[in-house]
């Protein structure tokens with residue numbers, strides 16, 4: 001079964017009261033997912049990664065949603 005991973009990479013101006021996932025490192029999260037797919041052909045055949053604009057829970061970002069399960073993750077960080 002395919003997985004579709006959406007990563008919010010929305011960027012708001014510094015100091016914006018809503019904040020944004022990008023200011024919390026979501027673009028690094030997206031890049032880490034994309035790199036992992038490129039390094040694993042099996043993964044690439046079963047997972048699609050898509051950067052998105054704001055998907056809602058900005059204060060809990062970086063926000064990631066995985067379908068078809070529809071599971072939402074907040075505070076996602078790139079593994080160091």
Ligand code: FES
Pocket residue numbers: 008009010011019020021022053054055056057058059061062063
């Ligand atoms: S900015 Fe990422 S959920 Fe709103």
